[in-house]
Amino acid sequence: MSEFISPRNLASSLEARAKHPEYVPIAGGTDHMVASKDRGAPAGMINLFGLSELSEVSELEGGGLRIGACVTYARVLDDERVASRFPVLSSACREVGASQIQARGTLGGNIATSSPVGDSLPALLALGATICVASVDGERRIPYEEFLLGYRKVDLAGNELIVAIEVPVQHKGAVQTWRKVGTRRAQSISKLTMAAVAHLDDGKIAGIRIALGAVADRTVRAKAAEAALLGQSPNDESATRAIKALAGEIVPIDDVRSNADYRLGVAQNLVRRFVLSL
Numbered sequence: 001m002s003e004f005i006s007p008r009n010l011a012s013s014l015e016a017r018a019k020h021p022e023y024v025p026i027a028g029g030t031d032h033m034v035a036s037k038d039r040g041a042p043a044g045m046i047n048l049f050g051l052s053e054l055s056e057v058s059e060l061e062g063g064g065l066r067i068g069a070c071v072t073y074a075r076v077l078d079d080e081r082v083a084s085r086f087p088v089l090s091s092a093c094r095e096v097g098a099s100q101i102q103a104r105g106t107l108g109g110n111i112a113t114s115s116p117v118g119d120s121l122p123a124l125l126a127l128g129a130t131i132c133v134a135s136v137d138g139e140r141r142i143p144y145e146e147f148l149l150g151y152r153k154v155d156l157a158g159n160e161l162i163v164a165i166e167v168p169v170q171h172k173g174a175v176q177t178w179r180k181v182g183t184r185r186a187q188s189i190s191k192l193t194m195a196a197v198a199h200l201d202d203g204k205i206a207g208i209r210i211a212l213g214a215v216a217d218r219t220v221r222a223k224a225a226e227a228a229l230l231g232q233s234p235n236d237e238s239a240t241r242a243i244k245a246l247a248g249e250i251v252p253i254d255d256v257r258s259n260a261d262y263r264l265g266v267a268q269n270l271v272r273r274f275v276l277s278l
């Protein structure tokens with residue numbers, strides 16, 4: 001039978017993680033319990049859900065927010081600061097599963113699972129988030145883009161835990177957009193997702209981040225499309241150049257939920273619409 005440890009604080013969790021790197025950390029359990037049907041029970045579990053140090057949203061200097069790894073989607077949705085400063089993240093959280101999953105699933109769990117269709121991931125990537133991980137040896141802060149290493153693979157050592165996500169303040173007047181394409185409004189695993197953040201200066205695109213899910217082995221930035229748009233006026237011409245660039249840089253996945261051609265076409269439509277919305 002698996003040992004189930006429920007540490008009382010972060011320090012004890014990190015000690016347990018160092019002592020038992022083979023034990024599985026568990027937050028809401030909404031990914032782990034489903035996966036354990038196939039994988040079988042682990043040697044042990046370290047329960048993180050509800051740990052106060054991982055469940056808070058706090059202010060960062062300059063207007064950013066530090067969101068604890070065990071903050072649930074429901075808690076994100078309750079936070080006025082997230083809604084007003086990072087609407088793209090609130091919108092993504094609102095479309096995860098349905099109420100039950102939102103009450104239990106955590107951002108840290110979504111990030112650690114790192115499915116190419118994880119819904120909070122494109123939003124965090126488009127916002128330029130930093131992932132904070134910790135072990136008994138101290139804390140590391142990694143730009144989210146570098147934290148993503150491959151298919152369901154992140155830069156997390158066996159003795160580390162994700163402790164928080166830091167989201168920097170965005171440019172004043174930045175437009176933030178979230179789009180999830182699935183088969184229905186709730187309990188739908190995404191066919192494709194897009195999160196985008198951009199701002200204009202004197203009618204030209206002065207900053208832009210476009211992140212897509214389900215178009216590669218991991219969530220990715222559409223950097224060629226971004227480069228095609230930077231410094232341009234948002235119009236039909238620049239949108240056309242951007243979606244051509246996009247076709248050259250993404251390799252959408254083919255799976256039971258959709259196929260690569262459909263995903264490419266939809267990704268191009270979403271990017272075009274975003275550009276024209278600016």
Ligand SMILES: Cc1cc2nc3c(=O)[nH]c(=O)nc-3n(C[C@H](O)[C@H](O)[C@H](O)COP(=O)(O)OP(=O)(O)OC[C@H]3O[C@@H](n4cnc5c(N)ncnc54)[C@H](O)[C@@H]3O)c2cc1C
Nearest residue numbers: 027028029030031032097105106108109110112118119162
């Ligand atoms: C019915 C259903 C619908 C769903 N719908 C969606 C959806 O629409 N969109 C979506 O993106 N996901 C969806 N999911 C997947 C899941 O709910 C999310 O990925 C959720 O965020 C996982 O968080 P959790 O806290 O439950 O993770 P857990 O299941 O507790 O953990 C998942 C993995 O992360 C690791 N982990 C968790 N926390 C940490 C930490 N702090 N540090 C290091 N490792 C950690 C665990 O060891 C485990 O490997 C759905 C799941 C179900 C069952």
